[in-house]
Amino acid sequence: MSVLCSCGGKRTCRGSSLRRVTAPLLLASNRGPVMHVEDETGALVSRRGGGGLVSAVAGASLAGDALWVCAALSEADRRAARSAERGLVAPGVRMLDLDPVTFDRAYNGVANSTLWFVNHLLYDTASSPVFDARSRREWRAYQEYDDAFAEALARAALPGATVLVQDYHLMLTPRQLRERRPDVRIGHFSHTPWAPPEYFSLLPDDVAREVLLGMLGADAVGFHSTRWADAFARCCVEVLGAAYDGQVVSYAGRRTRVSTHPLGVDPVELRERAAAPDVQGRLPGLRDLVGDRQLLLRIDRTELSKNIVRGLEAYRELLRGWPQWRERVVHLAFAYPSRHDLPEYREYTGAVQRVAREVNEEFATEGWLPVHLEVRDDYARSLAAFSLADVLLVNPLRDGMNLVAKEGPVLSEHGLSLVLSRQAGAADELAPWAHLVNPFDVAQTAEALHAALSESTSSRVERTASLAAAATALPPADWLAAQLAALP
Amino acid sequence: MSVLCSCGGKRTCRGSSLRRVTAPLLLASNRGPVMHVEDETGALVSRRGGGGLVSAVAGASLAGDALWVCAALSEADRRAARSAERGLVAPGVRMLDLDPVTFDRAYNGVANSTLWFVNHLLYDTASSPVFDARSRREWRAYQEYDDAFAEALARAALPGATVLVQDYHLMLTPRQLRERRPDVRIGHFSHTPWAPPEYFSLLPDDVAREVLLGMLGADAVGFHSTRWADAFARCCVEVLGAAYDGQVVSYAGRRTRVSTHPLGVDPVELRERAAAPDVQGRLPGLRDLVGDRQLLLRIDRTELSKNIVRGLEAYRELLRGWPQWRERVVHLAFAYPSRHDLPEYREYTGAVQRVAREVNEEFATEGWLPVHLEVRDDYARSLAAFSLADVLLVNPLRDGMNLVAKEGPVLSEHGLSLVLSRQAGAADELAPWAHLVNPFDVAQTAEALHAALSESTSSRVERTASLAAAATALPPADWLAAQLAALP
Numbered sequence: 001m002s003v004l005c006s007c008g009g010k011r012t013c014r015g016s017s018l019r020r021v022t023a024p025l026l027l028a029s030n031r032g033p034v035m036h037v038e039d040e041t042g043a044l045v046s047r048r049g050g051g052g053l054v055s056a057v058a059g060a061s062l063a064g065d066a067l068w069v070c071a072a073l074s075e076a077d078r079r080a081a082r083s084a085e086r087g088l089v090a091p092g093v094r095m096l097d098l099d100p101v102t103f104d105r106a107y108n109g110v111a112n113s114t115l116w117f118v119n120h121l122l123y124d125t126a127s128s129p130v131f132d133a134r135s136r137r138e139w140r141a142y143q144e145y146d147d148a149f150a151e152a153l154a155r156a157a158l159p160g161a162t163v164l165v166q167d168y169h170l171m172l173t174p175r176q177l178r179e180r181r182p183d184v185r186i187g188h189f190s191h192t193p194w195a196p197p198e199y200f201s202l203l204p205d206d207v208a209r210e211v212l213l214g215m216l217g218a219d220a221v222g223f224h225s226t227r228w229a230d231a232f233a234r235c236c237v238e239v240l241g242a243a244y245d246g247q248v249v250s251y252a253g254r255r256t257r258v259s260t261h262p263l264g265v266d267p268v269e270l271r272e273r274a275a276a277p278d279v280q281g282r283l284p285g286l287r288d289l290v291g292d293r294q295l296l297l298r299i300d301r302t303e304l305s306k307n308i309v310r311g312l313e314a315y316r317e318l319l320r321g322w323p324q325w326r327e328r329v330v331h332l333a334f335a336y337p338s339r340h341d342l343p344e345y346r347e348y349t350g351a352v353q354r355v356a357r358e359v360n361e362e363f364a365t366e367g368w369l370p371v372h373l374e375v376r377d378d379y380a381r382s383l384a385a386f387s388l389a390d391v392l393l394v395n396p397l398r399d400g401m402n403l404v405a406k407e408g409p410v411l412s413e414h415g416l417s418l419v420l421s422r423q424a425g426a427a428d429e430l431a432p433w434a435h436l437v438n439p440f441d442v443a444q445t446a447e448a449l450h451a452a453l454s455e456s457t458s459s460r461v462e463r464t465a466s467l468a469a470a471a472t473a474l475p476p477a478d479w480l481a482a483q484l485a486a487l488p
Numbered sequence: 489m490s491v492l493c494s495c496g497g498k499r500t501c502r503g504s505s506l507r508r509v510t511a512p513l514l515l516a517s518n519r520g521p522v523m524h525v526e527d528e529t530g531a532l533v534s535r536r537g538g539g540g541l542v543s544a545v546a547g548a549s550l551a552g553d554a555l556w557v558c559a560a561l562s563e564a565d566r567r568a569a570r571s572a573e574r575g576l577v578a579p580g581v582r583m584l585d586l587d588p589v590t591f592d593r594a595y596n597g598v599a600n601s602t603l604w605f606v607n608h609l610l611y612d613t614a615s616s617p618v619f620d621a622r623s624r625r626e627w628r629a630y631q632e633y634d635d636a637f638a639e640a641l642a643r644a645a646l647p648g649a650t651v652l653v654q655d656y657h658l659m660l661t662p663r664q665l666r667e668r669r670p671d672v673r674i675g676h677f678s679h680t681p682w683a684p685p686e687y688f689s690l691l692p693d694d695v696a697r698e699v700l701l702g703m704l705g706a707d708a709v710g711f712h713s714t715r716w717a718d719a720f721a722r723c724c725v726e727v728l729g730a731a732y733d734g735q736v737v738s739y740a741g742r743r744t745r746v747s748t749h750p751l752g753v754d755p756v757e758l759r760e761r762a763a764a765p766d767v768q769g770r771l772p773g774l775r776d777l778v779g780d781r782q783l784l785l786r787i788d789r790t791e792l793s794k795n796i797v798r799g800l801e802a803y804r805e806l807l808r809g810w811p812q813w814r815e816r817v818v819h820l821a822f823a824y825p826s827r828h829d830l831p832e833y834r835e836y837t838g839a840v841q842r843v844a845r846e847v848n849e850e851f852a853t854e855g856w857l858p859v860h861l862e863v864r865d866d867y868a869r870s871l872a873a874f875s876l877a878d879v880l881l882v883n884p885l886r887d888g889m890n891l892v893a894k895e896g897p898v899l900s901e902h903g904l905s906l907v908l909s910r911q912a913g914a915a916d917e918l919a920p921w922a923h924l925v926n927p928f929d930v931a932q933t934a935e936a937l938h939a940a941l942s943e944s945t946s947s948r949v950e951r952t953a954s955l956a957a958a959a960t961a962l963p964p965a966d967w968l969a970a971q972l973a974a975l976p
Contacts, residue, residue: 124612126792304614
């Protein structure tokens with residue numbers, strides 16, 4: 001059994017590391033490669049799942065005999081999981097039917113409201129977090145949720161199998177699996193940033209320890225940026241008293257390798273997708289909307305860490321401070337809804353809409369609307385917009401990687417200028433050809449937008465080529481191979 | 489000219505380091521040792537100024553020929569400064585009459601809303617800080633404000649003088665003074681914590697650099713805790729690319745010593761103050777209020793970092809989880825108003841009042857009000873309460889030192905249990921005899937309150953003696969002497 005590489009010989013392939021995998025491969029992630037909806041008759045329909053992780057891992061073209069363990073995310077998913085034999089909702093996909101209350105507490109209460117917040121430094125510390133009796137119940141649900149994955153993986157893994165556990169939903173699973181199956185090789189990959197120890201220690205002492213010990217159950221842990229890898233290792237040193245030699249964390253007789261594998265995009269797949277009729281069909285409407293103005297584009301989930309409000313404020317400062325850009329720029333902001341189960345996210349979407357309206361009220365003229373904010377998810381339109389953008393704004397407060405910053409340059413038709421937050425993992429690779437900004441500094445971001453809008457076409461074309469090369473250095477197949485190669 | 493020690497031979501005195509000061513001494517701080525109010529006729533009346541720094545430095549008994557440079561904080565102060573010759577509002581006190589708009593921008597906009605927030609990790613990062621055109625104006629005001637101090641110090645300092653600059657209001661002054669007067673010896677002391685580099689870098693790049701370079705204009709910088717000193721040095725390394733050998737930061741040919749001087753209390757002065765009639769007069773009323781119940785006490789400014797809301801929530805969890813304490817405890821929370829020029833602080837005071845009311849609504853019985861919240865400043869009553877407290881709760885999110893944790897044990901009459909945040913600088917010295925808590929962990933704080941309330945009198949007496957000894961290890965006079973001794 002092996003993982004097959006999809007590179008097709010088009011670039012230097014690290015297939016050798018893929019071929020090392022001779023024992024079966026198992027993947028584990030909260031969201032799997034399929035999801036279910038009910039059609040008008042109430043029958044279940046299976047669809048390809050969304051989310052960056054699915055694209056990344058599905059892009060790595062797993063052979064059909066690998067097993068992907070994921071969670072049922074909806075009532076339709078749960079119905080599908082219950083009706084499929086042993087939860088196998090699709091070939092090689094096992095969906096876990098977890099109690100909805102446990103799932104909600106683990107997913108919303110802990111993963112998205114606690115672990116996400118701490119590693120993105122998102123807390124309003126004067127008022128949150130509050131770790132009380134309710135958060136203790138949520139933490140027990142998270143332990144249970146992760147343990148259900150560990151149990152499913154332990155049952156499915158053949159002797160000596162390799163298990164790759166993904167992201168902040170499953171930080172305890174490596175250790176829980178290790179305790180059941182000392183024979184398997186375990187990798188963990190974090191798609192988020194990691195907090196410095198002073199901030200990570202906001203977590204209750206037992207939670208902080210369990211998270212780190214859970215991860216150290218793996219033989220190798222991976223991150224998108226050396227910054228996040230270093231922060232993780234420093235937490236192990238400060239919180240657990242572990243040792244770190246720059247490559248391996250040692251604690252209680254176990255050794256865990258800490259590596260950086262910055263996920264890139266697959267240019268062939270991405271360009272093929274962008275050539276599809278639904279994408280091409282969006283181009284004329286977008287061209288009409290932009291006219292002969294420059295297109296300033298941003299594309300994000302309405303996620304607190306994406307920093308959409310300050311982006312709009314920077315655009316306002318641009319139009320105030322450099323009036324020559326009035327009527328010469330159209331700002332398209334695609335901000336598609338995310339995590340609306342959490343009140344902070346609903347409020348944030350409201351704040352985004354409010355600032356966009358204020359900018360339009362202050363500057364709109366007959367025939368020119370400065371901001372077009374769209375809060376619906378239209379992937380085809382996003383891809384079409386990438387090809388037309390003159391300036392791409394990616395200014396997260398903190399971001400594990402950020403693939404928008406990588407997709408834009410790959411799809412750009414006539415070259416673009418990238419204004420990029422230095423707090424995105426992607427800045428590690430893209431910095432030399434981007435206009436880097438401190439995401440909290442709206443004045444600096446406005447200046448960077450001015451510089452980006454002022455850039456010559458030749459400079460854009462040249463920089464975009466370099467950005468695209470850097471963005472495609474480690475496409476999903478190679479990224480997955482690198483995780484496997486990092487295992488002992 | 490010299491600084492005289494006030495120890496009176498009562499403990500080992502570091503007078504030798506004081507006697508080293510043979511050149512004139514200058515002190516600089518935002519708030520000085522005197523303030524002014526207008527009486528009913530409109531005439532100016534001079535009073536001793538408030539604030540921890542004033543107590544600390546005034547407690548060090550400066551000789552009359554030292555000069556203290558401070559800012560006019562009110563219209564009455566400004567009147568006094570203008571009418572006094574060269575601003576000498578009292579012997580040895582020069583008050584700077586700054587433009588009120590500049591003062592407001594520097595004090596509220598930068599010092600209290602930016603530098604305080606960043607070093608206490610207080611930002612609600614999804615929405616603040618926003619560094620825009622307004623914050624640029626505020627930053628220029630801060631530069632100007634600090635420069636006015638540097639100018640006044642440069643004019644007043646005799647050749648080879650020693651200048652001690654205090655706190656986060658005056659971070660740029662050391663360098664500004666150094667540029668004018670390379671001959672003087674400059675020390676800076678921070679009474680706040682310091683942020684780790686990942687968080688300090690929220691500041692605009694130029695602001696972050698200027699703050700660090702401003703401090704490095706000093707020959708020695710001091711902090712209350714090695715944690716804050718280390719964080720400062722790491723910021724110099726990460727942000728400036730400076731070198732740090734564990735004692736000295738070297739940058740651009742200059743060397744700045746980084747030291748820790750944990751300010752303590754003067755037990756003689758404190759006990760004398762507590763013996764005064766106004767304090768003693770408060771005792772009967774407090775005894776009546778507490779009755780035969782245990783007194784759980786907290787005393788803070790209504791400051792976001794003091795964590796009063798979570799403290800009340802922990803008390804609620806205590807009453808829910810350990811019903812045996814109902815009607816057996818009275819929680820006195822003295823939370824006197826602070827920084828009500830800032831909307832966050834007004835809202836926070838509202839939140840404190842709301843939670844206190846909720847706890848009383850949930851648990852009050854006939855004859856027992858669980859929480860007595862008082863939001864007025866009554867220093868005499870605070871001192872009286874210290875002497876009666878059974879449990880003292882000090883749970884800041886992050887605190888440079890926290891003198892409440894030190895004053896309580898010194899004034900305790902029959903021994904108290906201290907529940908103390910590990911994020912207070914005071915935890916460095918008091919930890920062995922305190923119930924340490926993670927201030928974000930309300931459940932853990934409730935457990936600690938239960939343990940503290942359950943402690944035996946003999947254990948309390950024993951621990952309180954150890955706490956008091958640790959709390960008085962470096963009283964103000966010795967603390968000031970240590971700052972002087974750290975200078976080259």
